[in-house]
Amino acid sequence: MQDHLAIEVRGLSKRYRRGAIGMSSLREEVELFLARRRDQRPRRASREFYALKDVTFSVPAGSVCGIIGRNGSGKTTLLKVLTSITEPEEGEATLRGRVGSLLEVGAGFHPELDGIENIYLNGAILGMSKSEITSKLDRIIQFADIGDVMETPVKRYSSGMYVRLAFAIAAHLEPDILLVDEVLAVGDADFQRKSLAKMKDAAGEGRTVLFVSHNMAMVRQLCDIAVYLEAGHLKQIGASSSVIDAYLLGSTPRSTQGERTGTDELWGELRILEPSSETACDHLKFGGDYDFVLRLGASQPFRRGVAEISIFDQEGARISSLESLAEGVDQFDFTQPVEIVFNVRSLGLLPGTYIAGFSLFAWGEEEPRLSVEACLSFEVVAATVNDAYWPYLREYHGIVRLSHSANLRVPGS
Numbered sequence: 001m002q003d004h005l006a007i008e009v010r011g012l013s014k015r016y017r018r019g020a021i022g023m024s025s026l027r028e029e030v031e032l033f034l035a036r037r038r039d040q041r042p043r044r045a046s047r048e049f050y051a052l053k054d055v056t057f058s059v060p061a062g063s064v065c066g067i068i069g070r071n072g073s074g075k076t077t078l079l080k081v082l083t084s085i086t087e088p089e090e091g092e093a094t095l096r097g098r099v100g101s102l103l104e105v106g107a108g109f110h111p112e113l114d115g116i117e118n119i120y121l122n123g124a125i126l127g128m129s130k131s132e133i134t135s136k137l138d139r140i141i142q143f144a145d146i147g148d149v150m151e152t153p154v155k156r157y158s159s160g161m162y163v164r165l166a167f168a169i170a171a172h173l174e175p176d177i178l179l180v181d182e183v184l185a186v187g188d189a190d191f192q193r194k195s196l197a198k199m200k201d202a203a204g205e206g207r208t209v210l211f212v213s214h215n216m217a218m219v220r221q222l223c224d225i226a227v228y229l230e231a232g233h234l235k236q237i238g239a240s241s242s243v244i245d246a247y248l249l250g251s252t253p254r255s256t257q258g259e260r261t262g263t264d265e266l267w268g269e270l271r272i273l274e275p276s277s278e279t280a281c282d283h284l285k286f287g288g289d290y291d292f293v294l295r296l297g298a299s300q301p302f303r304r305g306v307a308e309i310s311i312f313d314q315e316g317a318r319i320s321s322l323e324s325l326a327e328g329v330d331q332f333d334f335t336q337p338v339e340i341v342f343n344v345r346s347l348g349l350l351p352g353t354y355i356a357g358f359s360l361f362a363w364g365e366e367e368p369r370l371s372v373e374a375c376l377s378f379e380v381v382a383a384t385v386n387d388a389y390w391p392y393l394r395e396y397h398g399i400v401r402l403s404h405s406a407n408l409r410v411p412g413s
């Protein structure tokens with residue numbers, strides 16, 4: 001193995017048998033359940049499949065590497081193979097140095113032992129001496145910041161407390177390689193911020209971090225390289241920004257170039273353009289100016305209407321909408337297609353991935369005549385460091401930035 005490589009994975013394959021409930025991801029179970037209800041099909045027979053297939057890549061020491069991919073693409077399986085929780089059928093993985101991991105809430109903890117005893121237990125597993133662990137104890141307790149439960153058996157901890165303590169241990173026992181699954185999402189925003197900073201520090205000290213996440217803004221911010229898995233195969237590895245772009249494009253519901261949706265009688269097409277440009281963009285800068293252009297066509301006259309563009313986050317929560325009526329546009333003469341241009345200025349959506357859709361209502365009717373929930377996805381990226389807005393990051397500041405100013409005053413004077 002080459003010295004500068006902390007992790008080397010060669011031809012890794014892992015097979016599972018699908019069938020029993022609880023073995024598949026939740027989403028797969030829900031899909032299966034719905035499919036069965038729809039078709040009354042008998043239960044799918046159990047069969048083998050590859051959760052990982054011939055995966056080969058390496059990670060240089062001192063890098064922070066993101067592992068990304070859709071649900072069920074094999075990310076967790078990869079971490080489980082790397083930590084020897086599961087054995088691969090083929091291939092091999094070599095990890096250079098001491099490995100600390102944070103995979104599942106509660107994993108690596110003994111439920112009957114209290115917080116402090118678990119710190120010693122984990123340290124011992126990592127091969128540390130008692131005095132080495134004692135010297136780090138205060139920092140771990142301080143980082144976990146879970147109050148006076150350190151002497152309570154961890155089986156009584158909430159999942160948030162588990163994660164706080166587990167991350168504090170994993171990060172402070174100074175493993176050479178730190179493997180972190182999405183568990184951090186359980187912690188609150190403040191704790192996530194501390195954890196991200198800690199992972200960055202770890203890399204700065206020459207440690208290697210492998211970080212599984214669905215949060216592209218976080219991966220983009222934290223990781224210098226990324227591995228993109230698709231259905232157990234390695235789809236791409238490289239600089240995190242280009243791998244994330246490839247992943248987002250792959251999971252885009254439809255082309256950002258805009259695509260006609262609807263019927264011959266009534267259709268719409270949504271594009272995002274830079275003002276006075278005809279080129280569609282899918283990477284928008286936080287704080288930038290954009291035109292959301294909705295082209296509509298109808299075969300029947302449809303005079304008074306309300307057009308609305310809805311913007312959702314990756315989890316499907318509606319973040320905002322743009323609405324024509326409030327802006328004084330409500331007369332659509334459909335003798336030929338029309339375009340409604342929504343001028344969005346100083347875009348206040350924080351870096352992250354968003355999905356847009358649109359609907360068209362006839363005046364006075366409750367149900368839309370045309371409704372398209374997701375027709376394009378776009379990503380908002382942080383502007384450059386020189387930009388006044390650059391520090392605004394979603395995981396620290398929420399999803400939208402309200403336009404505001406601030407001033408100082410002394411009450412009563």
Ligand SMILES: Nc1ncnc2c1ncn2[C@@H]1O[C@H](COP(=O)(O)OP(=O)(O)OP(=O)(O)O)[C@@H](O)[C@H]1O
Nearest residue numbers: 016017023024025051070071072073074075076077
């Ligand atoms: N113990 C198991 N037995 C059978 N199948 C399994 C087992 N563990 C995982 N799988 C299946 O292997 C595939 C990969 O799962 P894995 O958890 O690695 O995906 P993932 O990318 O981490 O997904 P997610 O993003 O949803 O966490 C999925 O189809 C999953 O259902």
